[in-house]
Amino acid sequence: MAIDYGECIPNNVNLSADRTLQRALEHWQPKFLRWWNEMGPTDFQRAEVYLRTAVSVDAQGWAQYGRVRMPEYRWGIFLAEPKPERRIPFGDHCGEPVWQQVPGEYRAMLRRLIVTQGDTEPASVEQQRALGHSCPSLYDLRNLFQVNVEEGRHLWAMVYLLHAYFGRDGREEAEALLERHSGDADNPRILSTFNEPIGDWLSFYCFTYFTDRDGKYQLKSLAESGFDPLSRTCRFMLTEEAHHMFVGETGIGRVVRRSLEVMKEIGSDDPARVRAHGAVDLPTLQKYLNFWCSSSLDLFGSEQSSNAAAGFAAGLKGRPDEEQYEDHVLAEASYEVDTPDGRKPVPMRNALNEVMRESYLKDCELGLRRWNRAIERAGVDFVLRLPSPRFRRAIGLWAGHTVTPEGTPIARDAYERRLYDWIPAPEDRAFVRSLMQRVTEPGRMAGWIAPPERGINNLPLDYEYVRL
Ligand code: BYC
Numbered sequence: 487m488a489i490d491y492g493e494c495i496p497n498n499v500n501l502s503a504d505r506t507l508q509r510a511l512e513h514w515q516p517k518f519l520r521w522w523n524e525m526g527p528t529d530f531q532r533a534e535v536y537l538r539t540a541v542s543v544d545a546q547g548w549a550q551y552g553r554v555r556m557p558e559y560r561w562g563i564f565l566a567e568p569k570p571e572r573r574i575p576f577g578d579h580c581g582e583p584v585w586q587q588v589p590g591e592y593r594a595m596l597r598r599l600i601v602t603q604g605d606t607e608p609a610s611v612e613q614q615r616a617l618g619h620s621c622p623s624l625y626d627l628r629n630l631f632q633v634n635v636e637e638g639r640h641l642w643a644m645v646y647l648l649h650a651y652f653g654r655d656g657r658e659e660a661e662a663l664l665e666r667h668s669g670d671a672d673n674p675r676i677l678s679t680f681n682e683p684i685g686d687w688l689s690f691y692c693f694t695y696f697t698d699r700d701g702k703y704q705l706k707s708l709a710e711s712g713f714d715p716l717s718r719t720c721r722f723m724l725t726e727e728a729h730h731m732f733v734g735e736t737g738i739g740r741v742v743r744r745s746l747e748v749m750k751e752i753g754s755d756d757p758a759r760v761r762a763h764g765a766v767d768l769p770t771l772q773k774y775l776n777f778w779c780s781s782s783l784d785l786f787g788s789e790q791s792s793n794a795a796a797g798f799a800a801g802l803k804g805r806p807d808e809e810q811y812e813d814h815v816l817a818e819a820s821y822e823v824d825t826p827d828g829r830k831p832v833p834m835r836n837a838l839n840e841v842m843r844e845s846y847l848k849d850c851e852l853g854l855r856r857w858n859r860a861i862e863r864a865g866v867d868f869v870l871r872l873p874s875p876r877f878r879r880a881i882g883l884w885a886g887h888t889v890t891p892e893g894t895p896i897a898r899d900a901y902e903r904r905l906y907d908w909i910p911a912p913e914d915r916a917f918v919r920s921l922m923q924r925v926t927e928p929g930r931m932a933g934w935i936a937p938p939e940r941g942i943n944n945l946p947l948d949y950e951y952v953r954l
Contacts, residue, residue: 495561495562496563499564504650507649511646517661518641518664521664523557525608525611526556527631528619533954534553534555535556535632535953536552536949537628537632543565559635564722566721571583576798577712578800579712582712588652589713595797597659599716600716601659602677603705604660605675606677606680607644608637608641613680613693622934623929625942627952668681669683678881679782679784682781687922688766688918690737694733695734695738696778697778699734700786700846703849705723705724709721738857739860741766743860744765744933745767748764748765749866750864755866755867766918768861771870773914780873787881788839788882789823789824789832790882790883794837794839795833795838798816805842821841824875843875851872854870857870873891874889877890926954928951929948
């Protein structure tokens with residue numbers, strides 16, 4: 487029977503006319519579905535979820551809402567519209583026409599970037615797979631699943647590039663993306679944060695706040711790529727990424743709001759009493775922020791990186807919003823980097839991971855400012871802070887150095903003694919997990935989180951976002 491490609495795999499890459507690509511995808515799709523059923527959300531495959539699906543890249547088509555069973559979700563392949571006459575915006579080839587095919591000399595580097603990006607997408611679905619069982623509301627359950635299916639689509643986006651542009655080794659890499667698994671002792675995911683368990687919803691909100699924001703910065707830097715199909719793919723992915731960070735920011739904001747309400751009700755900000763009344767105390771929230779922020783900072787790579795320099799020189803990976811800069815070649819420039827031996831100048835191309843990490847941290851500050859304003863308005867004497875980028879690093883110049891969240895170096899034994907003052911101790915995690923009781927009555931929220939300000943797509947809060 488002929489397959490209607492436009493119907494089962496919505497796309498704007500003319501899939502119905504491309505036999506080679508069809509064959510590759512026909513081979514891969516059943517493996518993807520098997521992976522989704524085995525490693526995707528547990529037990530909710532029959533639920534009808536109010537999801538948005540991208541069926542085209544224009545304003546009407548990129549977010550079509552309706553009830554869908556997740557395994558029947560139409561994972562599509564979309565590239566943002568081409569920019570006519572686009573030129574390579576940075577690096578040694580700056581100003582030359584962009585590439586529509588893989589530049590032979592940079593093939594390996596380009597494949598590595600696409601594989602690393604692609605690997606994070608199914609990884610996050612695996613990390614979040616058990617959360618549905620402890621959802622704080624149907625609204626949140628639906629948001630979790632929306633994030634999951636879109637990470638699935640982002641995997642499709644990278645697999646499309648591997649299949650369409652890399653031939654046989656691209657197809658092998660596409661299979662390997664389904665074979666590595668988050669936290670697997672023998673075959674783990676490539677990047678560190680994507681092997682951390684996400685066992686509770688507070689971790690989920692922190693992950694979508696901090697780790698999805700790394701996604702925003704990495705996608706923005708790949709959207710600048712001289713390899714035009716990658717640039718266009720990432721530009722479209724960024725439209726979906728915004729919702730994931732929204733889930734994180736509003737999720738943490740609602741936890742703060744509920745915590746402040748409980749403090750008001752009991753007339754105390756004593757963390758033990760806040761906990762006893764079923765809310766997350768602010769010191770515990772701070773520990774979660776420290777954990778996920780420090781882990782996500784590692785995702786930018788080392789402060790001084792020959793990979794970053796090579797990717798920039800080749801025109802494959804730029805800086806987010808490259809047009810905001812004047813110098814797009816960076817042959818002479820240098821950048822002062824904070825190292826354990828003091829501030830040191832590093833050739834700018836080698837320092838680009840650090841440049842990006844610093845702008846990322848400024849972006850992370852915005853949410854904290856909002857949460858802190860709510861805390862201040864409630865008259866509570868507590869300020870949430872981001873940890874120093876030196877704290878708890880496993881990648882880069884600060885890896886292996888013991889430093890407090892304020893950035894002060896400290897002896898190893900003192901660091902080890904105090905670590906659980908700064909990141910969640912097993913008993914903090916156990917407490918947070920004890921709050922995670924599933925709530926599935928439309929409109930109702932678990933006691934540890936305030937309701938959101940509005941529903942999805944202008945629907946009321948008590949809409950049945952997931953029919954179980
Ligand atoms: N963990 O020169 P270095 C997202 C490796 S998130 C483990 O310091 P480089 C999403 C590195 O691979 C965005 N290994 O750094 C979010 C290299 O290994 P090789 C994902 C690490 O290469 C939420 C060696 O250390 N996208 O989309 O300049 C949900 C030396 O590396 C880590 C991308 O990351 C680490 N944290 O930068 C769903 C974009 N850090 O080559 C999705 C593509 C470094 O010596 N990736 N290493 O074997 C890249 O641009 C770069 O690979 C990195 C690293 C920015 C990650």
